[in-house]
Amino acid sequence: MFWKDVDILKITFPHMGNIYIPLKTIFENLGLEVIPPPFCTRRTLELGVAYSPEFACLPLKINIGNFIEALEKGANTIIMAGGIGPCRFGYYGEVQREILKDLGFNFEMIILEPPQGHFFELLNKVKCISNKKNNSVKDIVRAIRLAWKKALLLDQLDMESFKTRPIEITRGQTDKVYNWLLQQINDIRHEDNIDNFKTKIIKAFSNIRISDKATIKVGIVGEIYTVLEPFVNLNIEKQLGELGVEVSRNIYITDWVRENLLPAFLKPKDHTKMLQLAQPFINCFIGGHGQESVAQIVNFSKKGFDGVIHLLPFTCMPEIVAKSAIPRVSQQYCIPVMTVILDEHSAETGFRTRLEAFTDMICHNKEVNDFAKVHSRN
Amino acid sequence: MKIGIPRALFYYQFYPFWKIFFESLGHNVILSSPTNKEILKKGIELCVDDACLPIKIFHGHVADLMGKVDTIYIPRIVSIEPKEYICPKFLGLPDMIRNSIPDLPCIMDTELNLYRGKSKIFDYVFKLGKDLNVNKNRVLVAYYKALKTQKQFEYQLTRELRIPQDILNETRQIQKDQVLEKKPSHIKVLLLGHNYNIYDDFISMGLIRKLRKQNIAFITSEMVVKKNILEGTKKLSKDMFWTLGKKTIGTAHYFLDRKKIDGIIHVASFGCGPDSLVGELIEKKIKRDYTIPFLSLNLDEHAGETGFNTRLEAFLDVLEGRGYIEDNFSTYG
Numbered sequence: 001m002f003w004k005d006v007d008i009l010k011i012t013f014p015h016m017g018n019i020y021i022p023l024k025t026i027f028e029n030l031g032l033e034v035i036p037p038p039f040c041t042r043r044t045l046e047l048g049v050a051y052s053p054e055f056a057c058l059p060l061k062i063n064i065g066n067f068i069e070a071l072e073k074g075a076n077t078i079i080m081a082g083g084i085g086p087c088r089f090g091y092y093g094e095v096q097r098e099i100l101k102d103l104g105f106n107f108e109m110i111i112l113e114p115p116q117g118h119f120f121e122l123l124n125k126v127k128c129i130s131n132k133k134n135n136s137v138k139d140i141v142r143a144i145r146l147a148w149k150k151a152l153l154l155d156q157l158d159m160e161s162f163k164t165r166p167i168e169i170t171r172g173q174t175d176k177v178y179n180w181l182l183q184q185i186n187d188i189r190h191e192d193n194i195d196n197f198k199t200k201i202i203k204a205f206s207n208i209r210i211s212d213k214a215t216i217k218v219g220i221v222g223e224i225y226t227v228l229e230p231f232v233n234l235n236i237e238k239q240l241g242e243l244g245v246e247v248s249r250n251i252y253i254t255d256w257v258r259e260n261l262l263p264a265f266l267k268p269k270d271h272t273k274m275l276q277l278a279q280p281f282i283n284c285f286i287g288g289h290g291q292e293s294v295a296q297i298v299n300f301s302k303k304g305f306d307g308v309i310h311l312l313p314f315t316c317m318p319e320i321v322a323k324s325a326i327p328r329v330s331q332q333y334c335i336p337v338m339t340v341i342l343d344e345h346s347a348e349t350g351f352r353t354r355l356e357a358f359t360d361m362i363c364h365n366k367e368v369n370d371f372a373k374v375h376s377r378n
Numbered sequence: 379m380k381i382g383i384p385r386a387l388f389y390y391q392f393y394p395f396w397k398i399f400f401e402s403l404g405h406n407v408i409l410s411s412p413t414n415k416e417i418l419k420k421g422i423e424l425c426v427d428d429a430c431l432p433i434k435i436f437h438g439h440v441a442d443l444m445g446k447v448d449t450i451y452i453p454r455i456v457s458i459e460p461k462e463y464i465c466p467k468f469l470g471l472p473d474m475i476r477n478s479i480p481d482l483p484c485i486m487d488t489e490l491n492l493y494r495g496k497s498k499i500f501d502y503v504f505k506l507g508k509d510l511n512v513n514k515n516r517v518l519v520a521y522y523k524a525l526k527t528q529k530q531f532e533y534q535l536t537r538e539l540r541i542p543q544d545i546l547n548e549t550r551q552i553q554k555d556q557v558l559e560k561k562p563s564h565i566k567v568l569l570l571g572h573n574y575n576i577y578d579d580f581i582s583m584g585l586i587r588k589l590r591k592q593n594i595a596f597i598t599s600e601m602v603v604k605k606n607i608l609e610g611t612k613k614l615s616k617d618m619f620w621t622l623g624k625k626t627i628g629t630a631h632y633f634l635d636r637k638k639i640d641g642i643i644h645v646a647s648f649g650c651g652p653d654s655l656v657g658e659l660i661e662k663k664i665k666r667d668y669t670i671p672f673l674s675l676n677l678d679e680h681a682g683e684t685g686f687n688t689r690l691e692a693f694l695d696v697l698e699g700r701g702y703i704e705d706n707f708s709t710y711g
Contacts, residue, residue, distance in 0.1 A: 055649065055653075056654045056658070085462075085463045085619035085620065086466050087466065088651045088655060094615060094616050094659070098659060098662050099658075113616075282473045283472070283473055284469060285469070286466045288466065315428065315654070318470075320426060320467065321466055321473065321474055323426050324470075324473070324474040325477045328477050
């Protein structure tokens with residue numbers, strides 16, 4: 001076995017938005033060394049594209065870039081999630097292992113497979129590897145609880161920033177506060193410090209000077225990786241915020257964990273209910289977040305949002321099926337939807353232009369509608 | 379009632395079953411025309427742009443059937459083997475059709491889902507029977523009759539080594555393709571790819587026709603018995619959850635190990651999710667452990683036949699050249 005040859009395990013994992021913070025917390029609290037990959041850059045993407053199969057979807061390519069950069073920094077154990085399909089993600093790990101092996105790296109890849117998987121199998125596996133560290137069940141539970149609380153804080157942080165960014169008076173203020181708080185959450189070591197952090201977040205954001213200008217509300221739906229990873233979606237949340245749009249996402253890390261890693265009886269009920277909204281358009285589970293994307297568009301329209309942006313990586317199978325349903329959904333629920341397909345050739349300027357055009361259209365629509373209302377009253 | 383079946387996707391695998399099943403329940407089965415330019419054009423117009431070529435062509439076939447039939451049979455094929463799926467696009471196919479094609483006649487979208495076990499096939503046939511308003515006894519009779527034909531069809535594929543095209547078109551003259559034993563001097567090619575791509579003469583740009591014309595012996599994964607495919611997949615570190623991908627990779631491993639072939643052609647459609655990974659795994663395997671030439675053909679609606687021919691010819695030249703060099707190697711150095 002590989003881990004007999006090396007003394008210290010240096011764990012790494014792929015990036016997906018802020019997920020590195022809770023993951024790092026778990027492993028570090030179990031006494032393992034963690035080397036998170038450097039943040040995604042042009043280089044990450046180029047490495048990924050160079051060594052991945054041409055027609056694989058973008059997340060696989062970025063993962064490869066992450067892994068290469070982390071292995072270069074000295075990591076030797078990769079933690080990756082598996083799956084049972086039909087989305088390609090379930091077979092990512094196998095392909096990535098082959099690619100990295102061919103590149104001559106010396107590493108071990110731990111792929112966590114559902115349904116036996118879940119968190120405890122991961123920890124069991126990690127426990128076997130690091131048999132020097134005698135972690136008791138209590139330690140493990142403590143580590144997970146801390147990570148979970150951090151994940152909740154991160155989601156709250158995102159939500160708060162979505163609210164203030166479009167109405168901040170000095171541009172960039174929200175980002176400054178956001179990054180400062182992110183660093184703080186990353187540095188928390190003990191659970192005691194976490195409980196009053198919630199109020200700290202709210203307080204920090206309330207210190208930002210805001211105007212009372214009217215915003216429009218846009219929902220973001222689509223494939224989880226493209227929604228959560230700002231490098232891939234070209235900072236869509238920030239860009240929309242700067243355009244005066246209040247953003248809302250369909251998926252947060254904690255929701256995903258609740259819906260996918262918890263046993264069936266603990267799963268949130270409203271999720272299944274929400275999926276039923278997609279029934280007339282997409283009648284069954286189609287893998288990935290395909291059905292959910294459609295359901296969320298309906299949901300956003302019911303909540304009174306002004307528009308929805310649908311994100312997917314190029315050739316993503318479930319989202320293509322979802323895309324075929326969107327024109328009908330959009331018509332039936334009178335909500336504009338823009339689909340953005342992301343791949344390694346996406347460029348920020350063109351993307352910005354599309355976002356501007358989309359928001360302009362929404363604003364114009366609103367104006368016309370309001371105008372009509374005023375006139376009808378007279 | 380006239381039931382229309384599009385001549386695309388799983389037509390190449392389940393048509394004998396569907397035909398006999400519907401006919402023994404007293405319905406007429408009507409097929410769409412073989413794929414042609416018109417169908418492709420309609421398919422591209424109707425279908426969402428990001429879908430792969432076979433899905434687009436399926437849309438065209440459905441459009442071709444409209445007006446000619448009372449109902450179109452578009453099953454939702456979730457899974458045909460336990461613990462495996464086909465592909466998300468198959469799962470959502472009836473939805474895609476409903477969302478993209480206006481003024482559809484009524485469609486039958488019975489779900490075929492054997493994910494939780496093969497016995498679920500009865501759920502499927504009874505649901506079909508319910509949609510057609512027939513009682514269970516008659517459904518069972520029709521099912522066993524259809525099953526017999528399907529078994530016979532599979533026997534013809536794996537034992538007589540015929541290809542679905544010939545059996546389904548009822549070509550009289552039997553063309554044995556897999557002549558591995560009988561004509562040892564011929565070049566033997568393993569033709570990998572999804573059945574709805576390689577057997578559709580239009581999509582694959584006559585690949586099979588062209589191979590036959592060049593007198594190349596070929597074998598496809600449809601001609602391999604399941605046992606051998608499973609033997610091939612044993613080499614995988616994780617079981618594959620796509621039925622078609624598993625078939626492809628299993629066949630590849632099986633023949634690579636036995637060294638019975640001179641070359642491999644892998645046909646994939648542009649944007650095919652499973653094949654983007656399966657193709658890569660096969661290619662890596664061949665590069666690492668074997669010295670067999672590998673040709674990967676990616677098809678979409680823009681593929682030009684001339685370029686396709688050039689690549690195929692070049693590949694066959696390589697295979698021929700290798701045979702020639704090995705045979706005539708000078709003993710004097």
